Amino acid sequence: MVIIRNRTILWTNHEQYIGTSYDNNSETRIFQVPRILPAGTDIADFVFNITIKFSNGQNSVIMLGKETVDDVINLTWQIGRNSLLAPGPAFVQISATDSYGTIKWSTYESAVYIGNYIDYEHAGDVEMSEFERLEAYYYDLARKMVAVFESEELREKNEATRQTNEAQRAQETEELIARSEEALRIAEGAVGTVSEKLGLAKSYAVGDEEAREGSSTDNAKYYKEQIQASAAQIETNRQNIVTANQNIETNRQGIILINAKWNDIFVSGAGPHNSLYRGKYLGDHVTAEQWAAIDAGTFEGLYIGDYWVINGVTYRIAAFDYHYNCGDTDLTKHHVVLVPDNSLYKAKMNTSNVTTGGYTGSAMYKSNLAQAKTTIKTAFGSAHVLTKRELLTNAVNDNTPSGWAWFDSDVELMNEVQVYGSVAWGAHDGNGYNVALGDGQFPLFMFDRTKLHNREDYWLRDVASAIYFSIVDYYGHAYCGIASASFGVRPCFCICA
Structure with a gap:
């Protein structure tokens, strides 16, 4: 945190060394300025910029991020390529203005330093390092891991659809049985000749307007077609589930490969574990497995920033x-x-x-x-x-x-x-x-x-x-x-x- 007091930028902890001519978006600086100026002006709604004057005569103007917290304003400077155009000393000055441009305010100039990159002329064109390529590779692997969980969601969705179709088919079957039973009851109770009864039964099965008014629909054919359609949909859903399970198995094998590569990179011991920050809660006591990892010097399952909370105290x-x-x-x-x-x-x-x-x-x-x-x-x-x-x-x-x-x-x-x-x-x-x-x-x-x-x-x-x-x-x-x-x-x- 860099304090601004009486228009003067007060640097601490070498924060005026802002990076090298190779860097891009790897550094930030946060400036804290009083919300109310000595004259009583509230500048919380002002727009803030930082102007950088480089040793080669170039200038850059960067808009600062802004967050108002009680009686102070925190300004965030994301130090990108436009902030590091030339190595050597440079001067910065923070300015602010209201939305109409009628009230303006700025700090005094303050010196910063930009370190030189060995190949300064091509600082912006350097290819990714081996570590950066490895990092990109693992981002891609992480994306594939996400696909695993998306495939699982698809499988669950297909299973829900199959169950819905099964329920619908069962309901339609019950309705068909009920209609058939009703047709049989009416046929048996009808008064008339055998031919009349057969004609009435036919009207309920395949439709016969002469035997029964309003019975032109071929019910047997209709329900047969409905059952066939339901069966086809059930088969489609079954095939989808088979495909989803195959995708899950493929992705599971991919995760096994990722874990193997991860273990190749992050070996055990103090060196690797001193190089990785995690910050995970480890419990309210040290377990037997954790004591064993410490005793062996592998430190498996333990990383910088991990912590125990014991008797209300966080030990990190x-x-x-x-x-x-x-x-x-x-x-x-x-x-x-x-x-x-x-x-x-x-x-x-x-x-x-x-x-x-x-x-x-x-x-x-x-x-x-x-x-x-x-x-x-x-x-x-x-x-x-x-x-x-x-x-x-x-x-x-x-x-x-x-x-x-x-x-x-x-x-x-x-x-x-x-x-x-x-x-x-x-x-x-x-x-x-x-x-x-x-x-x-x-x-x-x-x-x-x-x-x-x-x-x-x-x-x-x-x-x-x-x-x-x-x-x-x-x-x-x-x-x-x-x-x-x-x-x-x-x-x-x-x-x-």
């Missing part, structure tokens, strides 16, 4: 085997890194505004994480919460982390790199002490930023200065807070079989 998978082969004692136990969706509670890093002793010298490390450890071990069982070796800060010199040591670790606050993928407010001199073993971003936050920013302020373990520790800010940006402030406790931990 952030990474697989993140700490594998790390530590002063080699960690060879397969494991899953979990992070709760929200802070478990609020607490202070220290009772006063100091960072003495770094993270391990803080009240948070010494006592304020105890409640989180109890909650987590109750949910998963103490034996399943992995104790590993972590390198954590234990000394601060003025504003700078200056030392670290190996500690047994089970439940810890995350650091900036694990959350953002880079350092932010952690003290830049000596920041390696803050990073230590947490030197890679959790895939969860790389795939889905909504799981990083949850409208909460919560602590990270990085020392930012003599009085500040790093935090993730409520408004969705990196920040820091004084050590005595009370912010959310949102720890990470590992589970194992």
